Amino acid sequence: MTEKPTTRKRFNILAMIFITVVINYLDRSNISIAASALQEDLGIDSIKMGYVFSAFAWTYALLQIPGGAIADRIKSRVLYTFIMVFWSIATLIQGMVNSFTALIGLRASIGFFEAPSYPINNLVVTRWFPENERATAIGIYTSGQFLGMAFLLPILTLIQDAFGWRGLFIISGIIGLVWAAIWYFFYRDPKDHKSISESELNYIQEGGGLIETKKQTEVKEKFNWEDIKEVFSYRKLWGLYIGQFCLGATLIFFLTWFPTYLVKYRGLDFLKSGFLASIPYLAAFVGVLLSGFTSDYLTKKGYSVETSRKLPIIIGMLLSIGVIGANYTDDTFFIILFLSISFFGNGLASIAWVFISLIAPTRLIGLTGGAFNFIGGLAGIVVPIVIGYLVKDGDFSPALFFIGGIALLGFVSYTFIVGKVERIVPKNK
Known part of the structure; x- marks a missing residue:
C-alpha cells in the first residue's frame, strides 16, 4: 500500500499552472x-479587425504539433x-x-510563442500527478481560461478606462514578464524539487506519474509520413475533427x-459591458x-x-445554438x-478530448491529438475573419446565425459522423 504523502507540493505546482493559463x-x-x-x-474597420483577431491563430494552430515536440525535448522550467x-x-x-500591419505581426508572434503552452501544461501534470488525480488536475487548470477571464474582464475594462488601450497592453505584458520570472525561480520537475517529501515522490511515481522525464524519449518510433495520412483516413476521426472545429468557433467568438x-453593436456602456461580459464566462466555467x-x-x-x-457534448452543442436567440431581443438581460x-x-x-483516447488507433494517440487540436485551432483563423465580413454593414445578426449554424454542425458531427464510440483498429497493421 502506498504511503500517504507528507507533503502536497503537487498542488502548489497546479496553482502555478492555473495562474499561467489565466x-x-x-x-x-x-x-x-x-x-x-x-x-x-x-482607423481599422471590421474586416481588418477580423484579420487582427485571426492573426494569433495563424501561428498558434500551425505550430501545435511542432510545439508539442519541442515541449518533449526542453525542460518545462x-x-x-x-x-x-x-x-x-x-x-x-x-x-x-500605430499600424494595422504591426498589430497583425505582433498578434501572430504571440500565437507563435504560446503554441507550446498547453503541451507543457499536460507534461507538467503528467509528471506531477498520479493517474487517479490527473483528470481533476487537468480540469482545474483548464478552468483557468474561463474562471480567470470571468474575473479579469471587469478588471481589464477598468484598466483600459484608466490608462487607455495602450496602457492595457503594456500592463498585461508587464504582468506576464513578472510571472515568467516567478515560474523560473519556483518551478521544478518532481525529481529536482528540493522540498518534496520522499513519500509524495513515491506516491506520484507509483500512481503512474512520469517523474523520470528522460525515459519518455528513449523509446520512440521514427516519424513516418504514412502516420500523418492514417490519422486523416477515418470517418470517425473526421467526426471528432469537425466537432472540435465547431466547438472552437463558439469559444473564439467569445475571446x-x-x-x-x-459595446459597438448593442450600445452598452464600456464599463458596464466589462462586468456583463464576465457572466457568460462564469456560465462556461460551470459547464466545464x-x-x-x-x-x-x-x-x-x-x-x-x-x-x-x-x-454532455451533444447537449452542449445544442445549447450553443442558443446564441442565435440574442438576435430576437433588445433587452440586455435576455441578450446576456x-x-x-x-x-x-x-x-x-469541452470533454471532447476524451474521445481521442477512446477512438484513436493505439499507437497514434499522440499524433491524432495533434491533428485534433490543429483542426480545432483553424476555427481561430476562420471565424474572426468571417465575422468581420458579416458585420461590415453594421448588423451583427448574420454573425450570430453563423456561430449558431456551426454549433449545429458540431451536433450533427458528433451524433452521426463519429457514430459508435469504439477503438479504430487499422486493417493493415
Missing part, C-alpha cells in the same frame, strides 16, 4: 477588450520561461503600435468579437465542471460510453442570458 488567456484575449477603442484610434517572456514582450509592444458586439462530473458519474453508474461521454446559455453549452461540450 495569463496565457489574458494575453490572447485582451485584444477583445481593446478592440473598439483601437479601431477608432487606428526553461521553455515556459522563454516563451512567456517573448509573448509578454509582444503583448507589451502592442501598446506602442474576440464578444465585447465589441456588446459539470461536464466532467456528469460524465464520470454516468460512467461509474454503468452507462455506455455513448451515453456517459457523448451526451442567451449568450450565457450558449457559452455554458460550450463548456459542457
Whole structure:
C-alpha cells in the first residue's frame, strides 16, 4: 500500500499552472477588450479587425504539433520561461503600435510563442500527478481560461478606462514578464524539487506519474509520413475533427468579437459591458465542471460510453445554438442570458478530448491529438475573419446565425459522423 504523502507540493505546482493559463488567456484575449477603442484610434474597420483577431491563430494552430515536440525535448522550467517572456514582450509592444500591419505581426508572434503552452501544461501534470488525480488536475487548470477571464474582464475594462488601450497592453505584458520570472525561480520537475517529501515522490511515481522525464524519449518510433495520412483516413476521426472545429468557433467568438458586439453593436456602456461580459464566462466555467462530473458519474453508474461521454457534448452543442436567440431581443438581460446559455453549452461540450483516447488507433494517440487540436485551432483563423465580413454593414445578426449554424454542425458531427464510440483498429497493421 502506498504511503500517504507528507507533503502536497503537487498542488502548489497546479496553482502555478492555473495562474499561467489565466495569463496565457489574458494575453490572447485582451485584444477583445481593446478592440473598439483601437479601431477608432487606428482607423481599422471590421474586416481588418477580423484579420487582427485571426492573426494569433495563424501561428498558434500551425505550430501545435511542432510545439508539442519541442515541449518533449526542453525542460518545462526553461521553455515556459522563454516563451512567456517573448509573448509578454509582444503583448507589451502592442501598446506602442500605430499600424494595422504591426498589430497583425505582433498578434501572430504571440500565437507563435504560446503554441507550446498547453503541451507543457499536460507534461507538467503528467509528471506531477498520479493517474487517479490527473483528470481533476487537468480540469482545474483548464478552468483557468474561463474562471480567470470571468474575473479579469471587469478588471481589464477598468484598466483600459484608466490608462487607455495602450496602457492595457503594456500592463498585461508587464504582468506576464513578472510571472515568467516567478515560474523560473519556483518551478521544478518532481525529481529536482528540493522540498518534496520522499513519500509524495513515491506516491506520484507509483500512481503512474512520469517523474523520470528522460525515459519518455528513449523509446520512440521514427516519424513516418504514412502516420500523418492514417490519422486523416477515418470517418470517425473526421467526426471528432469537425466537432472540435465547431466547438472552437463558439469559444473564439467569445475571446474576440464578444465585447465589441456588446459595446459597438448593442450600445452598452464600456464599463458596464466589462462586468456583463464576465457572466457568460462564469456560465462556461460551470459547464466545464459539470461536464466532467456528469460524465464520470454516468460512467461509474454503468452507462455506455455513448451515453456517459457523448451526451454532455451533444447537449452542449445544442445549447450553443442558443446564441442565435440574442438576435430576437433588445433587452440586455435576455441578450446576456442567451449568450450565457450558449457559452455554458460550450463548456459542457469541452470533454471532447476524451474521445481521442477512446477512438484513436493505439499507437497514434499522440499524433491524432495533434491533428485534433490543429483542426480545432483553424476555427481561430476562420471565424474572426468571417465575422468581420458579416458585420461590415453594421448588423451583427448574420454573425450570430453563423456561430449558431456551426454549433449545429458540431451536433450533427458528433451524433452521426463519429457514430459508435469504439477503438479504430487499422486493417493493415
